[in-house]
Amino acid sequence: MAGIGILLDEDNDLNIINGHLAIGHTTMQEVGLIIQMQQGEQKKVPVLGPNIIQLKKTNVSxxxxVQRLRVHLAIDKKDYKEIKQQIKEIL
Structure with a gap:
């Protein structure tokens, strides 16, 4: 579930400012990480990960x-409709 947490930088490394971990809203960061994931990467929820990279070489619509994203965001209790516009900005 999203909320306040440790922020990552553009390279998904810990964001450190003045020697301290950056803290802030993590919802869109979590969405970005889910979009990048492949199934099996996360030990706790191995089915999480839409495998978008695999689709690059296919003729998928x-x-x-979008259906894959909806399913995998729902696994993490995120509502695609609520964050659809923000997801478009990430992609």
Whole structure:
């Protein structure tokens, strides 16, 4: 679940400011990480990860990609409809 947490930088490394970990809202950071994940990368929830990279070489429709995102965001209790516009900015 999203909320306040440790922020990551553009390279998904810990964001350290003046020697301290940066803290802030992590919802969109979590969405970005989920989009990048492959299934099996996370030990606690191995089915989480839409495998978007695998789709790059296929003839998949935008609808299929959106459906995958909906399913995998729902696994992490995120509502695609609520964050759809923000996801478009990440992609």
């Amino acid at each position: 935008k609808f299929d990609i």
